[in-house]
Amino acid sequence: TKILLINICIKLCQLHPKEELEDNGERSELHQAVSNDDDKHLAKLLSQERYRKFINSRNGWGIPGTPLRMAASRGHLRCLEVLLAHGAEVDSLDVKAQTPLFTAVSGKHLDCVQALLKAGANPNGSLYNNCFPVLTAARDGDVDILRELVHYGAEVNAKSKFLFWAPDSAVSSGPLYISAIYGHLECFRILLLYGADPNYNCVDEKLFKRIRQPKTVLELCLRRGCGVEFVQMLIDFGANVYLPTLIIEKSTKQNEAVELLLYERGCPRTLMSQCRLAIRRHLKIINRTHCMDHLDIPTSLKKYLKHGI
Secondary structure, eight states: OHHHHHHHHHHHHHHSOSSOOOOSSHHHHHHHHHHTTOHHHHHHHHTSHHHHTTTTOOBOSSSOBOHHHHHHHHTOHHHHHHHHHTTOOTTOOOTTOOOHHHHHHHTTOHHHHHHHHHTTOOTTOOTTSSSOHHHHHHHHTOHHHHHHHHHTTOOTTOOOGGGGGOHHHHTTOSHHHHHHHTTOHHHHHHHHHTTOOTTTSOOOHHHHHTOSSOOOHHHHHHHTTOOHHHHHHHHHTTOOTTSSOOOOOSOHHHHHHHHHHHHHHHSOOOHHHHHHHHHHHHHHHTTOGGGGGGSSSOHHHHHHHTTTO
């Protein structure tokens, strides 16, 4: 309730700014230049103070947004770069609490995503939005955008606020599980490489306390018949093979995965595998998962730590 009230206040403040600027058409001209993808005209306008003061002003029908939001949502990279160079607010919010980065991710505009992240955009979007860029990329199977987000520190265990309505699966319905359900194996791999929890895909202790029998990602993958590749990857990245309660159904995919799981339960991990898990776990604790390529170790060991990637 508290977050909802804060969210409403933010939206109201955005719709009704405290200080109304005297507008003689400057706001519309800026938005029109971005809409036309005319970066030269946009730069010419922003060279004048009377236009620069409207650089973060919202305009348009439907969801009023800043010129930067429009450029990001439409993939107009050159206009986006001009706006950033003239001081546009990189994490400005629209009335849905979406940042320009979120709209660029939703529109699959990789070049705009890269430019915004380099300019300091929050890779997690806005706290007040109901979704996160990493969830959208995982759902859409956009490998390149997902890789950029996690490289810049996006939370790989992020969860949609809507999942609180389904507490039985909320702890494992983050980007890792979403990528599995939609069959995006490479996204699944990237999330695990950057430290996604292979068991519950959740770090919210309060949420755990509210659930009697939380379901693991492994168990949900078995139930949904995600395929043996996803189960094998979870096992390789250290999922607890003794956690899920096996439910055998007449599904070829599930039977193969169940056989693999039963085999892993009877065979302890190799020492090399345990060492890799221990090193990766430590790197995650000290927030250095993204620094594996910079470790002072042989290339072959770096490749092993990154599961051959």
